[in-house]
Amino acid sequence: MSIIEKVTCHVVAAPVQRPFTSSRGWLYKTRGSCIVEIETRDGIVGWGECYGPSQVARAYIESQYAPRIIGRDAHDVEVIWDDLYNRIKDYGSKGMAISALSGIDIALWDIIGKSCGKPVHKLIGGAYRTEVQSYATGLYFIDMDRLIEEAVEEATEYVRQGFTAVKMKIGLGSPKLDLQRVRAVREAVGDDVRLMVDANHCFTVPAAIRLGRELEALDIEWFEEPISPEDLDGYVEVTRALDMAVAGGENEFTRWGFRDIVARKAMDIVQPDVCAAGGISECRKIATLAISHGVECVPHAWGSAIGLAATLHFLAALPDQPPSFRPMPPLLEFEQCENPFRDELTVAPIEQRRGIVQIPTAPGLGIEIKRAVLDRYRVA
Ligand code: CA
Numbered sequence: 345m346s347i348i349e350k351v352t353c354h355v356v357a358a359p360v361q362r363p364f365t366s367s368r369g370w371l372y373k374t375r376g377s378c379i380v381e382i383e384t385r386d387g388i389v390g391w392g393e394c395y396g397p398s399q400v401a402r403a404y405i406e407s408q409y410a411p412r413i414i415g416r417d418a419h420d421v422e423v424i425w426d427d428l429y430n431r432i433k434d435y436g437s438k439g440m441a442i443s444a445l446s447g448i449d450i451a452l453w454d455i456i457g458k459s460c461g462k463p464v465h466k467l468i469g470g471a472y473r474t475e476v477q478s479y480a481t482g483l484y485f486i487d488m489d490r491l492i493e494e495a496v497e498e499a500t501e502y503v504r505q506g507f508t509a510v511k512m513k514i515g516l517g518s519p520k521l522d523l524q525r526v527r528a529v530r531e532a533v534g535d536d537v538r539l540m541v542d543a544n545h546c547f548t549v550p551a552a553i554r555l556g557r558e559l560e561a562l563d564i565e566w567f568e569e570p571i572s573p574e575d576l577d578g579y580v581e582v583t584r585a586l587d588m589a590v591a592g593g594e595n596e597f598t599r600w601g602f603r604d605i606v607a608r609k610a611m612d613i614v615q616p617d618v619c620a621a622g623g624i625s626e627c628r629k630i631a632t633l634a635i636s637h638g639v640e641c642v643p644h645a646w647g648s649a650i651g652l653a654a655t656l657h658f659l660a661a662l663p664d665q666p667p668s669f670r671p672m673p674p675l676l677e678f679e680q681c682e683n684p685f686r687d688e689l690t691v692a693p694i695e696q697r698r699g700i701v702q703i704p705t706a707p708g709l710g711i712e713i714k715r716a717v718l719d720r721y722r723v724a
Pocket of ligand 1: 542546568594
């Protein structure tokens with residue numbers, strides 16, 4: 345038994361030196377997070393993270409979830425998940441209600457692992473792999489006068505650092521300019537680097553199909569969020585029209601949210617985020633659902649070292665899709681934009697070598713949190 349005694353939300357934010365944007369037009373001027381800390385009666389501390397607006401996650405946790413889990417056994421993690429979900433779903437079965445629930449789920453898995461002396465992935469099916477290939481996510485839009493040059497420089501730098509796969513942003517309001525920029529990056533990194541594009545759902549169906557055909561000629565591995573997430577019929581059209589893989593799902597939640605996407609094969613790759621879609625417990629179910637429909641599951645990741653570690657354990661226990669003699673394992677999204685919570689929050693930072701990241705092997709999430717970093721960036 346690991347009886348839950350206390351739940352604390354650490355809302356943190358740090359300024360970004362060089363603000364950046366995607367096709368959404370959001371200028372990222374700060375990086376922040378709602379970090380969840382859960383303590384048990386016998387002194388075990390578990391850490392979790394919630395994706396999205398951190399004050400909203402905190403409000404859900406402090407007002408709705410925390411009072412319901414105090415006194416319960418962390419090992420009842422899925423029972424607790426069901427209870428919290430069924431309590432909240434009449435008021436919102438997607439979005440921040442589920443992000444907040446994700447943070448709790450991850451923290452409970454950290455506690456379970458620490459109480460058993462095992463890394464989380466050994467408790468959710470085991471290690472299909474001990475390391476994962478990662479791809480660098482970056483190539484946002486920063487300097488509007490040097491969009492092509494900055495993309496080439498950034499991509500080349502990732503390759504120099506050892507990355508063998510890179511994902512770049514597109515959606516500059518001109519498919520011609522997008523294409524020019526992707527072509528310049530492809531030429532700069534060469535044919536051996538795996539290259540993906542992410543439109544953050546800024547295109548119409550016909551625009552996505554037209555651009556997609558051009559991108560296929562540049563050997564783009566997947567086209568992420570070509571169109572709006574609400575338009576499932578549109579996703580079916582784009583996915584059928586293109587030979588390249590179409591990916592999406594970072595803004596979808598729970599097994600029920602992903603059910604129609606995978607049953608209709610509206611995407612080739614679904615990308616649930618462990619800090620948003622319902623935590624490790626729920627992403628396991630989403631992955632099973634996807635695999636049973638022949639849809640690949642490659643998680644989205646955007647956050648602190650806690651979210652990254654949770655994603656690594658999820659990836660370690662994710663079956664090869666499909667199993668084969670030399671399978672192509674799912675990739676880790678290793679976002680590279682400025683973020684002290686990814687680089688400084690843990691005693692040993694999570695790092696890549698030749699694009700490869702080791703799955704943590706210490707108990708729980710396998711990371712040690714530096715409380716001084718939480719204190720430094722704490723938001724009142
Ligand atoms: Ca994305």
